[in-house]
Amino acid sequence: MLTTDPASQQQLLYPPADAEEVPIIILLSRATECPFAIKGSGHTAFKGASNSHGGITIEFAQIKQVIPSADRKSVVIGPGNTCLGTVGVSGLILGGGISFFSGQYGWICDSIISYQIVLGSGEILTALRGGGGGNFGVGAQFVASTFEQVPIWGGFLTWEMHGSKMALIDAMVNYAEKGSLQDPKAALIVSFAHVQRYQTWVSSLIVDHPDPLPEGSHPEVFDENFNIGNPFADSTRTATHSNLTAASYWAMTTRLDKQSELDILTIFEEETTPILDLADFLPSSRRHGGNALGIGGGEEPLLLISFSPMWVSTTDDGAVLTWSLARERGLNHPFSYINYGSQIQDPLAGYGAENLARLVEVSKKYDPNGVL
Numbered sequence: 001m002l003t004t005d006p007a008s009q010q011q012l013l014y015p016p017a018d019a020e021e022v023p024i025i026i027l028l029s030r031a032t033e034c035p036f037a038i039k040g041s042g043h044t045a046f047k048g049a050s051n052s053h054g055g056i057t058i059e060f061a062q063i064k065q066v067i068p069s070a071d072r073k074s075v076v077i078g079p080g081n082t083c084l085g086t087v088g089v090s091g092l093i094l095g096g097g098i099s100f101f102s103g104q105y106g107w108i109c110d111s112i113i114s115y116q117i118v119l120g121s122g123e124i125l126t127a128l129r130g131g132g133g134g135n136f137g138v139g140a141q142f143v144a145s146t147f148e149q150v151p152i153w154g155g156f157l158t159w160e161m162h163g164s165k166m167a168l169i170d171a172m173v174n175y176a177e178k179g180s181l182q183d184p185k186a187a188l189i190v191s192f193a194h195v196q197r198y199q200t201w202v203s204s205l206i207v208d209h210p211d212p213l214p215e216g217s218h219p220e221v222f223d224e225n226f227n228i229g230n231p232f233a234d235s236t237r238t239a240t241h242s243n244l245t246a247a248s249y250w251a252m253t254t255r256l257d258k259q260s261e262l263d264i265l266t267i268f269e270e271e272t273t274p275i276l277d278l279a280d281f282l283p284s285s286r287r288h289g290g291n292a293l294g295i296g297g298g299e300e301p302l303l304l305i306s307f308s309p310m311w312v313s314t315t316d317d318g319a320v321l322t323w324s325l326a327r328e329r330g331l332n333h334p335f336s337y338i339n340y341g342s343q344i345q346d347p348l349a350g351y352g353a354e355n356l357a358r359l360v361e362v363s364k365k366y367d368p369n370g371v372l
Contacts, residue, residue: 012056018063019140023122026138029056030120030371038138040079040088050091058138060090068146074113077142090139095338100154100208100241103184105147116141120371133338133348135359136366153218154187154208155236157225161192161201164228165262168203171224173258183221185210212238 012034014025029036035055042050051057060080067076079090093115097108105111115127117137124140159168172190179186189206209219218226218236338347348356363372 013059014056015059015062019116019118019124022058022118022138022140023124025056025058026118026120026371027122030369038090038134040090041082041086043082043086043088043091050088060140063140073146075144075146077144079139079141089142091134093142093144094134094139098337100187101147101210103180103187104210108144111145113143113145115139115143120367120369135348135372136363137372149210149241151212151238151240152208152210153213153236153238154206156233157205157207157231157236158233159203159228159231161203163230164203165192167228168205168225169258169262171228174224175221179221183209183219186219186221188222188225207236214238 016022016025025036028034035052037048037050037052037055037057039050039057039059044050047053060078062080063078064080065076065078066081069075077089079088081089083089083092093108093112099108102108113128116124116139117127118124118140119137125137127136168190172188175186175188180188187206187208191204191206192201193204194201205225207218207222207225209221211219213219215237335350336345336347348359351359363370
């Protein structure tokens with residue numbers, strides 16, 4: 001069924017019922033020279049990321065199969081599925097996919113056994129490697145390896161930012177340099193944000209560990225974080241993964257450095273303050289042969305930084321899209337996580353010359369007309 005969507009100014013919205021319908025709309029788009037875009041869940045917030053402005057949007061909302069194999073060692077996943085609420089499975093996988101289990105199992109693309117890909121020619125084939133984004137074809141189905149998962153421990157801790165940021169950064173650095181090696185099952189995300197509704201700066205910690213724990217306890221690797229006093233929110237507990245997890249993005253990767261993290265946070269606060277009054281400003285990789293991301297096998301911890309302001313009016317774009325300290329200090333790393341990347345970034349360039357050349361070679365072979 002083709003429908004129009006005046007609100008988004010896309011001319012046609014096409015939700016295929018299965019992979020076999022996708023070539024039809026791609027060939028129709030080519031024949032009419034009408035642009036098209038692919039939408040898994042539409043999680044990426046900036047214009048054009050998952051819809052076609054004035055063209056056709058292929059939306060996978062109807063293809064949501066989840067079919068475990070008889071031996072439960074693999075599972076077939078449709079591209080319309082979501083996880084963590086609104087995160088689309090297809091975009092998460094095609095962009096590499098970082099998760100709470102990355103310390104044990106690598107990037108999500110490393111656990112994909114095969115990809116069903118629809119090429120720009122309309123041909124449907126099977127691919128075996130991931131991490132290059134949707135640059136060669138349309139990901140119409142994924143087969144992933146599985147692992148057993150019991151209830152896990154995790155949750156959020158939140159503090160007022162100015163009284164906690166020094167201790168949190170110390171704990172983060174120590175975790176990256178020591179704790180993550182001592183306990184690779186653990187996962188940690190540190191966030192700093194301004195909550196416009198309450199005019200408050202906050203520090204937030206997301207912690208996760210796959211082993212269930214008694215109420216009131218926590219993994220030893222997080223001792224330093226729990227020694228930071230007076231959090232005004234603590235949701236850590238043992239529960240199922242789905243019960244623990246409850247815009248535009250910029251992403252950058254740097255070598256770990258405590259002072260630079262403090263300076264980045266100071267700059268973030270300084271640069272965010274002038275736009276706080278905008279209207280409606282809203283609050284192990286070698287598995288299966290490796291991937292295209294270009295950061296496997298490193299000996300030093302890296303810090304993945306994501307800036308994620310959210311706003312409504314396009315007239316405010318100029319005020320927000322103006323943000324390199326890390327480069328000046330020799331700490332900059334070329335990798336930029338594509339799933340956190342902005343419309344003004346070029347994440348593939350950070351995969352390294354050899355990987356990028358390989359991606360270009362594959363693209364020329366399977367998409368010689370540059371349809372995707």
